[in-house]
Every structure is written in C-alpha cells, then in structure tokens.
Amino acid sequence: MTAATSQTPTILACRECDNLMHYPDLQEGEQARCRQCHHILLYRKRDPVNRSIAVSIAGLILSVPAIFLPIMSMKMLSISSTVSLSSAVYALWKNEIYFVALVTCFFCILAPVGKLIIALYLGIAVKLKRVTSRRYIPLIKFYQRIDSWEMLEVFMIGILVSIFKLRDDAELFFDLGLVSYILFMITIVGLKLSFDKELLWNKVPVHG
Ligand SMILES: [Zn+2]
Numbered sequence: 001m002t003a004a005t006s007q008t009p010t011i012l013a014c015r016e017c018d019n020l021m022h023y024p025d026l027q028e029g030e031q032a033r034c035r036q037c038h039h040i041l042l043y044r045k046r047d048p049v050n051r052s053i054a055v056s057i058a059g060l061i062l063s064v065p066a067i068f069l070p071i072m073s074m075k076m077l078s079i080s081s082t083v084s085l086s087s088a089v090y091a092l093w094k095n096e097i098y099f100v101a102l103v104t105c106f107f108c109i110l111a112p113v114g115k116l117i118i119a120l121y122l123g124i125a126v127k128l129k130r131v132t133s134r135r136y137i138p139l140i141k142f143y144q145r146i147d148s149w150e151m152l153e154v155f156m157i158g159i160l161v162s163i164f165k166l167r168d169d170a171e172l173f174f175d176l177g178l179v180s181y182i183l184f185m186i187t188i189v190g191l192k193l194s195f196d197k198e199l200l201w202n203k204v205p206v207h208g
Contacts, residue, residue, distance in 0.1 A: 010022065010023055011023060012024070012032075014034040014036065014037065015039065015041075016034065016037050016039040017034060017036050019035065019036040021034070024041075024042060026042060026043075028045065028046050028047065029044060029045075030043075031044070042198065044199070045194060045195075045196045045199075048194055049123050049126050049127055049196075049199075050123075050127075051190075052119050052120075052122075052123040052194045052195045052196075053123040053127065055119075055190040055191045056123060056187075056191060058187050058190075059112075059116040059188060059190075059191065060117070062180055062183050062184040063113050063116070065177060066085065066177065066183070066184035067084070067085045067086050067109055068084055068086050068177075069175065069177030070082035070084045070087075070175040070176075070177045071083055071085065071159060071174070071177040071181055072162075072163075072177075073172070073173040074170045074172050074173070075173075076169060076170035084177050085155060085177075086109075088104065089109070092104060106149075107149060107150060107154065108154070108155045111150040114146055115143065115146050115147065115150055115191065116187070116188075116191065118146070121139070122136070122143065126199070126203065131200060131204060132204075132205060133204075133205065134205065140197065140201065140204065143197070144197060147192070150188060152181075152184070153185065155181075156185065159178075
C-alpha cells in the first residue's frame, strides 16, 4: 500500500480549540498534542495488532464459561438455585419479561462476543496484509458502533445488588462462572485498550 492510496487525512483539527495542523506520522507508543491547547489529538497504541488478536482469542475462550457456567448459587428455606448469564436471560424470557431479556442478551452476550469476533477477524486481516479494500469499511464502522454497546458491568452490578439484598435471607455461594465472568470483563477492557481503530482507517484505501 502506498501513501497515495491510503485514507490517511492530511489535516487534523483539534477537538478542543479547532486548531488545524498537519496529520502527524506517529510511531507505536507516540502521541500528538495540539500546539495551542496541548490536548492529546492522537495516540498510537503499542503493538495493537498482536495484542488485539491475543485479547480477542482469550476473550472468546472465556466467554463460554462466563455465559454458561453458574455465577452464584443461593439456598433459601431448603430451596437452592444457581444462576448463570444464559439462565438469567432464559428466566427473564420464560417469565415474559421479553424486553429486558432481549436487552440483557444483546448488551451482555451478543455485543461483547460480536466485538471480540470482529476484532479478531480484523486483527488477522491486518496481520495478513489483507485490509487493502473498501469492503472492510462497514466492518470497521460496525466495530466502532458496537464498541459502546457492550455493558457487561451492568450485569455485574445486578449480581452485586442481588448479593446485598439476599445476604441476610439466603446462603450465597460463588461459582467458577463468576471468575470466568470477571476475566471476560477484563479481556473486553483489554481489547478497548489495545484495539487501534486509527491504524485500520489508515490502511483502508480511498479507492478500490
Ligand atoms: Zn487545541
């Protein structure tokens, strides 16, 4: 790929003060600041491709126990039950709370897993130097959109609220699913820190 076919813009505007400057050619780990207000305009992440691939694979592996293994068990008046992310969605659906079931399923399962799959696919495509056509643009745009959709922490807050409310009335036990779920959340944060959208946009050609 040559600079002529790259989508790299030539002018960059500061979001804070609208100061215009030439688009900087940054190396990994470097950042560019506005000359006028010193706001950080761009930051090139370190080893983004390999890190994104590694984090995505780890996240996809962890997603299976995080979604299907019991997160916690509770025992109340000799009745015991276990709850996992998938069983919670199923229970909501079964109790005809369809909207909450769909929202939980989308934001806590589909969005994070979809994000990991797209990041892995794009990471491998960059590694194989295949991100050279415009067909990758919709996928990059979709990743950007889905990036703010996953809300694993909301389900975690729900678990914490349940623990707080049930702590006096029921015996609570934490299962392996909780460890998997926390590690799954960490991989999603890791992906946020390692995935470099800017790098992808710079690789997509304007024509072709
Ligand atoms: Zn500025």
